[in-house]
Amino acid sequence: MIGIMYRLVQRLRIALAWSLAQLKLGGAYLSYWASFLRRESYVQERWEGAQSLAGAKRVAVFVHYDRQGVVHDFVEHYLRQLHDLGFAIVFTSNAPRLAQSDTLRDLCALVIRRDNVGYDFGAYKEGIAAIPELAAVDTLLLANDSVYGPLYHLAGVLDRMDPQGADVWGASDSWEFSFHLQSYFLVFHRAALASPAFTAFWTKLRYVQSKTWVVRRYEVGLTRALRRAGLRCRAAFPYRQAASALIEAVVERNVAGDGLDPVRKTFIQQVFRTVNAGVPLNGTHFFWDYLISQMDFPFLKRDLLQKNPARIPLLNYWERVVRQSTDYDTDLILRHLELSLKNRSV
Structure with missing residues (x-):
């Protein structure tokens, strides 16, 4: 009797999980269609930093979010290391407010505050669009504050992510849904940046207010689109x-x-x-x-x-x-x- 009850409970759990997944997926499609009614840009503020984006060879689009608009010191540590490695930083915040600070001005080339529409990929899109000469960039890094670190210096990590080994590198990969590079740390070399597939992906990306859609169609979809175009995508820590x-x-x-x-x-x-x-x-x-x-x-x-x-x-x-x-x-x-x-x- 206990065994029958256990199997029944397990089946109910599976059924409930499946139902919840279908509801999320349905909500994701509704959010996608709603995105056609959204604006072209959600940038609310922007100010120049001490660096220059003009002619920059290494650019990092760093996405930030904090409900109170605070740039915490673990984020400043991350930014300082990118700055010291020669990255011109486009700091793109999805926070509801953001105080102008000397630290951000000193470490970044451009600071953008936007509405949190489209989550990190919406912010990545607007950060990339703010780069005046993408064709001149040798290395583009997309990163966000969903991690603590770098625990080890990024110089060694970036040395491993050389353009001979791959056109696109991620810190880590995932096989959930299908193989893809996880989007909290992505490095694009010249071959990827010059690819029509890279341009098409960001041009077509819409500001969808659904994490399910963003993960399945944008995080997973980015690796898939670039690999279909013949670009080599690898994880440094597979x-x-x-x-x-x-x-x-x-x-x-x-x-x-x-x-x-x-x-x-x-x-x-x-x-x-x-x-x-x-x-x-x-x-x-x-x-x-x-x-x-x-x-x-x-x-x-x-x-x-x-x-x-x-x-x-x-x-x-x-x-x-x-x-x-x-x-x-x-x-x-x-x-x-x-x-x-x-x-x-x-």
């Missing part, structure tokens, strides 16, 4: 490398043996079964500690610490992992968590 390391550790070294604490053992066994079945996971969540400590991955996803949607256990070790592996100032993360977390500690 999902398969971390997943393979887990399989090897369980099969060859028995890391999930009896000597492991029950919480960690159960988690590793669950992830092992999922990976072994070919079900893709979000590597930046499920393999966050391995990526940082063993692969020198330079980022820690904010939503992992703030929300932990997949209920990854033992996240309280994040500070120890970061401190033991990098020289990043973890107080930058702690200060933001203290301001942003409610009814949650990590």
